[in-house]
Amino acid sequence: MERLSISKFWRIRKLHYTLAYSKCKKCGYAFYPPKHVCPKCGSSDLEQRTPPREGKLISWTKLYEVPFYFEDQKPIYIGLINLGEVNVMAQIVDVLSEDELREGAEMEMVFRRVKQDGTAGLIYYGMKFRPAHRSGSSKQGQ
Amino acid sequence: MxxxxxxxxxxxxxxxxxxxxxxxxxxxxxxxxxxxxxxxxxxxxxxxxxxxxxxxxxxxxxxxxxxxxxxxxxxxxxxxxxxxxxxxxxxxxxxxxxxxxxxxxxxxxxxxxxDYIGSVFNHSISTFMNAEHEAFYGSTLASGFAILARSYLSKYKYSEEDLGAWPILMHENALDVPHAQLKFKITKEQVNSSDIVSSPLRVLHSPPxxxxxxxxxxxxxxxxxxxxxxxAEIKFGYSSSHLMELSLRENLDEFYALKCVKDALEKGSSIDIKKVDLIEISDDYTISAPIIIEGLGLSDKGSGLRSILDGRYRLGDKPSINVTGGTKSRGHPFGATGVYQVAEVTSLLSDGKAKGARVNGELGLVVSMGGIGTVLSGILLEKV
Missing domain, CATH: 3.40.47.10 (Thiolase/Chalcone synthase)
Known part of the structure; x- marks a missing residue:
């Protein structure tokens, strides 16, 4: 069974702290998550870019049947979110009402704990999203 | 050969x-x-x-x-x-x-x-997503299909209740299937009041x-x-994969890997899929059924669920689809499911023992899916 691993997370931490994506220098296609070659044209001449911190909701779900590392957070919202040139699949947090989750709703990125291993004490962090421009919400977010 | x-x-x-x-x-x-x-x-x-x-x-x-x-x-x-x-x-x-x-x-x-509790099953079906990205944040097969389902229902103006037509049909189809797991009828009310697995998908939209x-x-x-x-004769088989991540898909209402398999099967066998009499598809989480039916060219884009609601694809229709109950009701032992499908189509074209009924016709097709349309494998069979 999977356990959290220091090296597994360490090598991808920067991606998870920024959701950095790849853009093909040859054909201009942008994609997340990054791959070694462009899914459109096959070129490996790519550059890394940082997405904007705000985006728009495409589709979402409220997942009750969660994997074991998410038992203490369930149910969790998961959404497909457009961040300008790319889409990302991410957790949505701080949802006060599902009315906030209509298609096209504005979302903002927040830094959060993703999962932890109770016995080994490891914690993975990453970016999640929450409904944006809500009255009283801080852009920094905690 | x-x-x-x-x-x-x-x-x-x-x-x-x-x-x-x-x-x-x-x-x-x-x-x-x-x-x-x-x-x-x-x-x-x-x-x-x-x-x-x-x-x-x-x-x-x-x-x-x-x-x-x-x-x-x-x-x-x-x-x-x-x-x-x-x-x-x-x-x-x-x-x-x-x-x-x-x-x-x-x-x-x-x-x-x-062998384990539900959250371990949920972890297992999250391994069909990209482990370092989509699954990292808790996504599973169920949440991925739920996102497709919400998108499909909204785009083509269906209600969540409309999804129930498929599992109701699958449960009817499995009643006389000796090896099926769930051999009982379900009602629209039961589907729509069953627990939510990943909204809008409920327990009775999901495989056991x-x-x-x-x-x-x-x-x-x-x-x-x-x-x-x-x-039965294996006329042609093909398998194709396409982007694992939903974030990279241009369309949430089609599986590109299925198009690749359909094109290869039709080219390799010179058989038009529309001429097939009996089809067993992976109907994972219900929403896969209309998407695959449309992808095979049997219904127009967005009208797959409508054709199911209108009573198409039952035993006796051409094609008959999932007359042994599909993943919903026959059951879905993932790695084994495709072998069940091939055995079922073989049986229905020959001795009929898999259902207590033969299918009139010569051609059968198995369409098996891994992940969320990430891998599609097709096997075209002909009665001997």
């Missing part, structure tokens, strides 16, 4: 708490013999399985099963391709036969999903937790197995 199915075995799908992977595999092998199949001439074994490494901590499964059934010192391998493992294994078997490396290949699909094993024998036309044992 023509390739034939010369035997099949089906064992009852259930939560077999008292049986091991080897126990289940042995049951489907014995059923081949019970149904008159010839096991003595087997010269290769392929095991289709997706979760043995995770849930039973068992890799090299084909070796373990080979020795368990007394098949030593021969060609064995395990095929893992998610829910498409079984059909991919049959395709591999067919290729071994065509290459001349083997004359009769035994394909055993086997899976045990019931299934343990099971099915097996087929894939034989060369010049094999020593007598011609009268031939049950």
């Amino acid at each position: 023509r390739v034939f199915i010369t035997g099949y075995g089906l064992s009852k799908i259930s939560k077999w708490f008292g049986e091991t992977l080897e126990d289940l595999a042995f049951k489907s092998v014995k059923d081949i013999e019970n149904k008159g199949g010839e096991l003595r001439e087997i010269d290769a074994l392929i095991v289709a399985n997706s979760f043995g490494g995770i849930l039973q901590s068992q890799n090299l499964l084909s070796s373990l099963i080979a020795e368990d059934i007394g098949f030593s010192g021969k060609l064995t391998m395990t095929v893992e391709n998610g829910g498409a493992s079984g059909a991919s294994a049959v395709l591999t078997a067919s290729s071994l036969v065509k290459s001349g490396l083997a004359k009769n290949v035994l394909v055993i699909g086997v899976e045990k999903m019931s 937790v299934s343990d099971g094993s099915a097996a087929v024998i894939v034989s060369a036309e010049d094999s020593s197995i007598p011609k009268e044992k031939r049950l």
